[in-house]
Amino acid sequence: MQAVILAAGLGHRLYPFTKFCPKGLLKVAGRELLFRHLYLLTKEGIEDFVLVVNTHNKKAFEDFLRKHPFPVRLVVNPFPELGNGYSLLVAKDLVTETFILTMSDHIYEPAFVKEAVRGQGLIYDPKARFVDPGEATKVLCQNGRVKNIGKHISNYSGFDTGFFVLTPEIFLVAEELARKKEPFSLSTVVQQAALPCTPIEGYFWMDIDTPEDLKKATRNLLSCSVKGRGDGLVSRLLNRRVSTWCSARLINILSPNQATLFTFLLGLLAALVTYWWPRWGIALYQLSSMLDGMDGEIARASLRTTAFGGWLDSVLDRVVDFAFLFFLSFHVPWSDPKVFVAICWAIFGSLMVSYTTERFRGAFGQDAYTLLHPLRFWPGKRDERVFLCFVLGWWGKFIWIFVLLAFITNLRVLFTLVLVWRTHGKV
Amino acid sequence: MQAVILAAGLGHRLYPFTKFCPKGLLKVAGRELLFRHLYLLTKEGIEDFVLVVNTHNKKAFEDFLRKHPFPVRLVVNPFPELGNGYSLLVAKDLVTETFILTMSDHIYEPAFVKEAVRGQGLIYDPKARFVDPGEATKVLCQNGRVKNIGKHISNYSGFDTGFFVLTPEIFLVAEELARKKEPFSLSTVVQQAALPCTPIEGYFWMDIDTPEDLKKATRNLLSCSVKGRGDGLVSRLLNRRVSTWCSARLINILSPNQATLFTFLLGLLAALVTYWWPRWGIALYQLSSMLDGMDGEIARASLRTTAFGGWLDSVLDRVVDFAFLFFLSFHVPWSDPKVFVAICWAIFGSLMVSYTTERFRGAFGQDAYTLLHPLRFWPGKRDERVFLCFVLGWWGKFIWIFVLLAFITNLRVLFTLVLVWRTHGKV
Structure with missing residues (x-):
């Protein structure tokens, strides 16, 4: 299986942490977030990674990959301001089969990754214990498919973990959205595609948005x-x-x-x-x-x-x-x-x-x-x-x-x- | 892979040991010879056994297999006096692929079997330490194929271990020999077929012919x-x-x-x-x-x-x-x-x-x-x-x-x- 990791976001909220270091290279418990993704996914048998970066942070990732020679191909998203939906589209030509999609600013405990790679479509957590329900992206699933997704929906089945198991058909949906020449998010792609969804609960995962999140993630990782x-x-x-x-x-x-x-x-x-x-x-x-x-x-x-x-x-x-x-x-x-x-x-x-x-x-x-x-x-x-x-x-x-x-x-x-x-x- | 085990011999030389118990069911170091074959070959991945017996010893083997439920199909050789070449032929209809052929009155240490199943044709031992050179069947190999085989040949490459890795083509050779309506041995089949041969040395194996052999085998098994x-x-x-x-x-x-x-x-x-x-x-x-x-x-x-x-x-x-x-x-x-x-x-x-x-x-x-x-x-x-x-x-x-x-x-x-x-x- 292949894996696509999105790391083209501009990381404004973690400034000044991200001034010299992109979000995916911030360390939690002594390891870069990206290292964790590559290490844990490699253990689950993934041997081909596509990392989507932007023009500003490309060099930092190249330096990282020289030190940690995982089988990663870099692709530059020239228009990160078009949103993470567009970042996904940039990976299109390098993906040929069912693939994992994940975000470089998320962190998961090993057991989560082990179970999630066996899921289908969007992986959501019905009872996320470690995320702020006000801030997190919520998902409504009906008949096993995504019906609605967003930060502000009131009726939802769980929280978007930022971890997906997808087929290349997803790119057709993204291409259609890209034709409007307007920014579009991954959530829009997911909703448009009416992806299947898989619930996984009981594990630690979170996304890193603020400097406090870094400390919280370290504490939680140690507990588990x-x-x-x-x-x-x-x-x-x-x-x-x-x-x-x-x-x-x-x-x-x-x-x-x-x-x-x-x-x-x-x-x-x-x-x-x-x-x-x-x-x-x-x-x-x-x-x-x-x-x-x-x-x-x-x-x-x-x-x-x-x-x-x-x-x-x-x-x-x-x-x-x-x-x-x-x-x-x-x-x-x-x-x-x-x-x-x-x-x-x-x-x-x-x-x-x-x-x-x-x-x-x-x-x-x-x-x-x-x-x-x-x-x-x-x-x-x-x-x-x-x-x-x-x-x-x-x-x-x-x-x-x-x-x-x-x-x-x-x-x-x-x-x-x-x-x-x-x-x-x-x- | 399949395995054929020949147990239709009449076992005159081990009389009175074989009066009530066929040779293959004699115990060496607490285990029947047949049990050893089945156990060791199963460990090497063989899941389908054909056991060739005669009308006299059939019941004893059936009793044994009720106690030890290995995946074995019994075939009766109605004419054991026609020799062990004919016993092989009896298994013909049950064999469809490359198979192991071995004799129920032989004993091998586990490491021998592990290596032998990866060989080809006749497995011979250039320097058998445990067999009597006067009594044993010798093989002459030339250009990787059997040239001559017999007890009394003076020029030989090694000793016949009674362990073979064969393809179903061997049955054509046996059929041709059977047309003469005369007894024929496995050695004749092997020579006629000009089988490939594989040398394996350094392990304990022997065939059990006399009551003394039983004790000798126990001692040697314990040493290894x-x-x-x-x-x-x-x-x-x-x-x-x-x-x-x-x-x-x-x-x-x-x-x-x-x-x-x-x-x-x-x-x-x-x-x-x-x-x-x-x-x-x-x-x-x-x-x-x-x-x-x-x-x-x-x-x-x-x-x-x-x-x-x-x-x-x-x-x-x-x-x-x-x-x-x-x-x-x-x-x-x-x-x-x-x-x-x-x-x-x-x-x-x-x-x-x-x-x-x-x-x-x-x-x-x-x-x-x-x-x-x-x-x-x-x-x-x-x-x-x-x-x-x-x-x-x-x-x-x-x-x-x-x-x-x-x-x-x-x-x-x-x-x-x-x-x-x-x-x-x-x-």
């Missing part, structure tokens, strides 16, 4: 980049709020792996501090746990997830967990056999909670939390363990940390063993 | 079922010899997961015995390590590998390793801070060696030992760790076990970290 399946209660209620807040501020500064290293060093520092001032060490450990989600959020929001990043994060988390328990053990009477036993089993169990689920992914090729649903609700995940250490440690109940960890983690491992056996095993 | 990539020095030199010897004797008795449970219980017993009689515990631990390969060998040789089996084996190995170190620690002065440190780090490192490589598979979807070649030669793998415990423990140097394990395992983890970073990472 929370992986969450392996999150415990503490993560959902506390850690994720802190980490997404920080991610929004650091996403243009830290790469995902730098974020991993940063929380690792903070965790290691926490473990060392624990040796001398256990309470402060435990507080730092909790802080590092609250920031632990940042690397994944930054990676997903800025489309930079890597297998290496996932691996490194997991391995370093285990090192921090061990280092913390190791240094904390000097604050309990470890020469007492009972305490010694608790320390050994707490270290073993803390590692094994992660080992059993990660090894599951290695064996079955799928995430343990997806296939083993009850695991999500059984206590003992890392965020909960660290929080338990924090609460007990702040009260000075160091021995209890080891005793409770030994029980909770090893019970969780046993539960995992039984669960995997019952769902996936036979002797 | 040793996975080996993650094996350390001790495994290659010692453990695998013991485990394959035992596997050959137990493969018809134990399922792979039963073997896993057996070595787990033995390991757990070893750990417990260590608490009271450390030397005997350590010896048992080494014994369980020597038998640890059995589950994988049995699973691969009997075509019963499962994701669950791999997962269970890994998790239970970690439990045994921890339990052993835990109980051994009561024989060292663990209230001495230095010894306490060594115990903690030995437990952590032993688990992390496995965690880092298993998490690698989870992240990258591929075996760590395949992608990270140097890891194979760096010390610290389980077989080596257990052997180190055994040697030091038998001499009573228990403290040294913890000290050396702490160093060796954590150095290996560090090495893995650096290696993965350099080969797969960027910040």
Whole structure:
């Protein structure tokens, strides 16, 4: 399939942002809007892009494409003032088959694009949660076709997402409208063509019109980049709020792996501090746990997830967990056999909670939390363990940390063993 | 693609084995020869099988196919005494395209079948390591075609593997030979047709002619079922010899997961015995390590590998390793801070060696030992760790076990970290 991306708009409303940089090259969560379109559509199998630009912004796009060599052909719309309907028409000669049409100033989460490319005609969102209903373009669908479209219609089925799956016949409609030599918008083309329409809801998407939109888009992208399946209660209620807040501020500064290293060093520092001032060490450990989600959020929001990043994060988390328990053990009477036993089993169990689920992914090729649903609700995940250490440690109940960890983690491992056996095993 | 399997032979030489059971239903390493053909060819995409049987053994095959519902059509050869050339001809009306032809009394390792289905004509093995050159059928190839074939030719290019990739034209040749109303063998058909020939070497295959062949086949199958990539020095030199010897004797008795449970219980017993009689515990631990390969060998040789089996084996190995170190620690002065440190780090490192490589598979979807070649030669793998415990423990140097394990395992983890970073990472 081909894709046409319209980027010939003049972007007055985002001035001064767009003085030197066209709208499509503004960055949200560390990536240009255009990069997101090209990256996500390429993943859905699109191998031929047509980018419609204007004479002013052409050079900026050419520079971008030298840095990011996607298979894009540029076409200049010599009359951008004729509206985005005319911009579509400019792409006509380069399009030969069913194609995706989208706007360079829109942003979509990956799952939206995945579903939208399988739709037909105009993709609309019945319940857009992230757009301003007063500002957005609305669509009225009847019998599966566009009946009315506009910003000011009162009776509507949903909101125009700026994402279309079209056939080349659309150009005939645009040509007819162009004959009047007057500006015409894409909405007019869509209405004239009585396009089919496909509803898609529940995903984040929006168009970027004002400088505030840029910040709002970053925040929303980060929220939907929370992986969450392996999150415990503490993560959902506390850690994720802190980490997404920080991610929004650091996403243009830290790469995902730098974020991993940063929380690792903070965790290691926490473990060392624990040796001398256990309470402060435990507080730092909790802080590092609250920031632990940042690397994944930054990676997903800025489309930079890597297998290496996932691996490194997991391995370093285990090192921090061990280092913390190791240094904390000097604050309990470890020469007492009972305490010694608790320390050994707490270290073993803390590692094994992660080992059993990660090894599951290695064996079955799928995430343990997806296939083993009850695991999500059984206590003992890392965020909960660290929080338990924090609460007990702040009260000075160091021995209890080891005793409770030994029980909770090893019970969780046993539960995992039984669960995997019952769902996936036979002797 | 289709496949024709010839099973109409009378099997005199394997009498009394074949009195109640046709040759193709004899079991090698826990699986009927026919099951192996059907299973391995199905994995290569074959979806339509024609099985040529005789009037005597038809019922046995029908019973087998009720238990194992592969897409097989049975055809009876009413005149098996006319030779296996005539058996091929019987399949004629059911074959419409390029097809695989193979003999029910042959056995091939999976890698052979994978490569052979991509060959052409007669597949021959220039250097068959597992067949008796005096007994085997030899082939002379000239200019890529069969020139001569027979048991007693002196000038030959290799050995007939009994595996063919044919086109339906072969039936014309067989029909012509059948007109003489005399017995004719497949070899005659092959020579008459001047089939193309493809050499494939380095894999285990053989035909089953005598009762001794059954045992020999089991042994050889087990040898080529040793996975080996993650094996350390001790495994290659010692453990695998013991485990394959035992596997050959137990493969018809134990399922792979039963073997896993057996070595787990033995390991757990070893750990417990260590608490009271450390030397005997350590010896048992080494014994369980020597038998640890059995589950994988049995699973691969009997075509019963499962994701669950791999997962269970890994998790239970970690439990045994921890339990052993835990109980051994009561024989060292663990209230001495230095010894306490060594115990903690030995437990952590032993688990992390496995965690880092298993998490690698989870992240990258591929075996760590395949992608990270140097890891194979760096010390610290389980077989080596257990052997180190055994040697030091038998001499009573228990403290040294913890000290050396702490160093060796954590150095290996560090090495893995650096290696993965350099080969797969960027910040």
